[in-house]
Amino acid sequence: MKDKNPANISFKNSKPYSKQFDDIYYSYGDGVEESNFVFFDNNDLPNKWNSWNKSHFVIGETGFGTGLNFLLALKKFKEYIKQNNQKVLKKLFFISFEKYPLSLNDLELIYKDSDLKDLASELIENYPCKTNGCHRLKFFDSKVILDLWIGDIHDSLSSICNFQNGFVDTWFLDGFSPNKNKDMWSKDLFKKLNSLSNQHASFSTFTASSFVRRNLEECNFEIKKVKGFRNKREMLTGKIKNKYISEKSTNEFTWPLLETREVALIGGGLSSILLAKLLVNNGIKTTIYTENSTLATGASGNSQGVVYPLISPSNDILTNFFISAFSFSSNEIKRTLKNDKESYKTCGVLQIDCPSRSTKKIENFDCDESIKINLSEKQTNLTTGLDINQKSIFYPGGLWVSPKNWIASILLNLKTSKLFTVKYNKKISSIEYLNPNDIRLKSDNNTNFHHEACIFTCGPYIKNFSQLENIPICPVRGQISLISPKYIATKEDSYKIQYNKINHVLCYDGYITPPDPRSGYQSLGASYKRNNLNTSYSEKEHSENLNSIIQSIPNVNWDNYFENKIKDYNVGIRATSRDHFPFIGPLLNNLPYDKNIASNFYPNIFLFTGLGSRGLTSGPLLAEIMVSTILGEPIPCELNLLKKIFPNRKWLKMISKNL
Ligand SMILES: Cc1cc2nc3c(=O)[nH]c(=O)nc-3n(C[C@H](O)[C@H](O)[C@H](O)COP(=O)(O)OP(=O)(O)OC[C@H]3O[C@@H](n4cnc5c(N)ncnc54)[C@H](O)[C@@H]3O)c2cc1C
Incomplete structure (x- = not known):
């Protein structure tokens, strides 16, 4: 789960070089020109978009690498939309597979002096953690969508949904050269690519290796050898000859389409x-x-809610989903509220280890440090500035948002x-x-x-x-108490008042947020009452919210931090399974x-x-x-x-x- 497969790169002539594969990421001459020639010109892009009669176009790519092909596709699609906003084609999907994702630092280094620097910085801003699975990133007002599948391409291709019996319009067959990365360019790969392709999908690749050619042919691709980039003699291009039609059994899992507008x-x-x-x-x-x-x-009406991943080590599917969902949601919130910075704050979330909510299993869970960091008692105190004296899990990208x-x-x-x-x-x-x-x-x-x-x-x-x-479905009632932070005199100057210092969201059996800058209140939540649809205020549940923080984090004298009296509340009903x-x-x-x-x-x-x-x-x-x-x-x-x-x-x- 953790960054088990970090890309191991160095720079030769200031161009990235993979130590893992002992191979270059792109030509030392000019990577951009090579990519334009091999992948765009040889698939007739962007020309093909002008006469495309569907609302979206899908490019599939083997090996995301430095993201160069994606950035060029993004650039070209932006230009296409600017000149053709009345055409049928409105959206570009770019689906790419990568086993060894580059680090943010490497990406920054690669593009720091490049003409693609601005586009690359959009990619870097959205770049997901390196957890296996699909990470969706949106660009250009959601007109360009990148689905970055991290993990071995064979595993990803086996788990991808293919209800339409093919949806890729063009393949960019990139990746390290076949003699250095034989596992990837196998017959099995091309069989899977065939089944994900549309009837008329095209492809191109920089290589003309005979075993790649043979594998493609055996998997029903029609092949053409053409002149390669600059001094390279040959490369391959072509299209689907016959599609594999998988026999669907009547009880095979599927979803129907929406048949209306x-x-x-x-x-x-x-x-x-x-x-x-x-x-x-x-x-x-x-x-x-x-x-x-x-x-x-109701449930969506709280003034503050917490956004952080649900890590459930015994449940891989749930955890992987939540890690992708967390990055996606944070990006969405930041994009939507970019002009309203008081409605959310990426303050970091700490999940405190306490008897009623042990974090032991999460602690042992191996995952990218951009998602979670295990903190000792001392580190927890240092991070929060509170004498909590308990271990915790820190989610540095965690945030609170006003759902309202x-x-x-x-x-x-x-x-x-x-x-x-x-x-x-x-x-x-x-x-x-x-x-x-x-x-x-x-x-x-x-x-x-x-x-x-x-x-x-x-x-x-x-x-x-x-x-x-x-x-x-099980309805679960929850009540949040809105409370006022306390102002306290500092030692240095007894007349000066200091705002209370809860700067992160603290989660335990319940949670407390930093103050909402608009109301000044903090959210203390939330009660959890199964099979209860009542939405009226309960004084008892307010006391439970107070007791929960006192019992879960007993070393802090909470009287110094907030008033016990409730200022406001919100009751909502969760829909749980x-x-x-x-x-x-x-x-x-x-x-x-x-x-x-x-x-x-x-x-x-x-x-x-x-x-x-x-x-x-x-x-x-x-x-x-x-x-x-x-x-x-x-x-x-x-x-x-x-x-x-x-x-x-x-x-x-x-x-x-x-x-
Ligand atoms: C107290 C509390 C604290 C929470 N804290 C967090 C948190 O910190 N982080 C987090 O990620 N999540 C949190 N959640 C969960 C999160 O708020 C919900 O998952 C989310 O808001 C659900 O949104 P929804 O639109 O599906 O449901 P709801 O927000 O419940 O919306 C359903 C809406 O449908 C309306 N409706 C129902 N029946 C009908 C009908 N027949 N006709 C017309 N309208 C109807 C209801 O009035 C309601 O407005 C919390 C939930 C609660 C209750």
């Missing part, structure tokens, strides 16, 4: 607004229904689009599937609304809908009698709930996964995760055991 979202929290943003950006008419007079009440302001900021933007509507004070009491593309939503005052598609985003309240009766995975995806209408999964979905009805206590961290990437999947775009996660979050996953298990 119009969607209703039932619920007015973070889930709704994140999905609405992506749908509207993709030209889909979107209406949010909320039972309240504003968005972001985050949602408000997305809403402000969405309101400028004709494709977006919110219907306030509309509680939907039932939905009825009338015909394909005609779903009737009935509100509690008996008004009917008709939509072509619908996504349930109403958190724990899904039980009210007959289609969702068998989803095992037993296995900690959310419920996201299409819904089956025929349980459990028919094994043919594809023919048993409710067309155009989907579910997005179960974000539990970590929705601020997981929500943005989950929304991305959902929208990419239903629009038939590349999916930024492993197939295994889609199975884990599938709403009717219990049924899948039964199928695999033959019912």
Whole structure:
């Protein structure tokens, strides 16, 4: 999990050189010219984009290396959009695989004097940690999307979702030379690339090695030998000759596509607004229904929430997902709130080791230091400036955000689009599937609304809908106490007052945040009451919040830090699941009698709930996964995760055991 495979590089003639492979990253002459020649010219890019009749184009690349091909693709696509904003093609996906990711320092060194320096700094700003799995990075107002799969390419290609039987339009076959990296250029690789390719996908590669040629041919690629870059005699280019069509069994796991351009979202929290943003950006008419007079009440209505990864060492799929989701969410928050710096702060989060919440397992978990650092008792005290005297796990990139302001900021933007509507004070009491593309939503005052598609985003309240009766969601009430920090006299000057010094988020059984600069209050949270949908204030739960910090971190005299009296509060209901995975995806209408999964979905009805206590961290990437999947775009996660979050996953298990 940790940076097991750091790239081991040196610089020769100020160009990067891999010590692992004893090979250059790109030509010593001019890497940019070589890349332009080998990959862009030989795949007829960007010319091909001018007549492209789909809304997105997908480039796949073996070996991300220094990211040079990606940066050039980003540059060219920006130029293409500037000149062609009326054309059909609006979005570029660049999917790349890398086993030995470069460090940020190396990337900075490589591009410090380059013409691509500005674009490279965008990449560096977004660069993910080196944990295996898919990391989605967005550029140029989300018009260019990089899915960087870290890990061995063979493993990544085996775990990638391929519901459309091919989605890559062009392959850049890069990577270290075949005689130095034989494992990668195997027949198995090309077989997998074939199955991920579109019918007419093209490819090019700098090499003309005979064994690469043979492997490509044996995997149904049509090959052409052409003149190589500068003094290189030959290179290969070509296209798919025949695609492998995998035999699909009727009970094979899949997701249906959204078959319309119009969607209703039932619920007015973070889930709704994140999905609405992506749908509207993709030209889909979107209406949010909320039972309240504003968005972001309930669970999404807190003034401060904490964003940090959930590390559960016994659960690889969950942990890998949360590490990617954490980077993605932090980037999204920073991008969305770039003009509202008081609504979030990357202050770092400390998870304190305490009897009620031991951190031992997380401590032993091997992972990138940009994600977590184990701190001793002394280091914990030094970092926080508090006499905690307990060990902790430090998440240096952890942050607090105001979910309310985050949602408000997305809403402000969405309101400028004709494709977006919110219907306030509309509680939907039932939905009825009338015909394909005609779903009737009935509100509690008996008004009917008709939509072509619908996504349930109403958190724990899904039980009210007959289609969702068998989803095992558990509502968990939580109350946050807003408290006032104390001002204390300093020793040096008894007249001078000093602000209390909680500068990081501290997590234990509950959590406390640094003060919110707008209200001045700190959030002390949060109670956890299963199967409780009551949303009124509880004095008892305020006392529990206070006792929790006192008992979990007993060495600090908290009386010096905040007033015990509550200033304000927020109550929300979390939607939780037993296995900690959310419920996201299409819904089956025929349980459990028919094994043919594809023919048993409710067309155009989907579910997005179960974000539990970590929705601020997981929500943005989950929304991305959902929208990419239903629009038939590349999916930024492993197939295994889609199975884990599938709403009717219990049924899948039964199928695999033959019912
Ligand atoms: C006390 C508390 C503290 C938390 N702290 C954190 C934290 O620090 N970090 C973190 O990552 N996460 C935290 N969470 C979890 C996080 O807030 C949630 O995961 C996230 O807000 C869920 O968003 P949602 O949109 O799915 O659900 P909600 O925010 O619950 O939104 C659902 C909305 O749907 C509306 N609705 C319901 N039924 C209907 C209907 N029939 N018709 C119309 N509208 C309907 C509801 O009124 C509600 O507004 C916390 C949650 C709570 C309760």
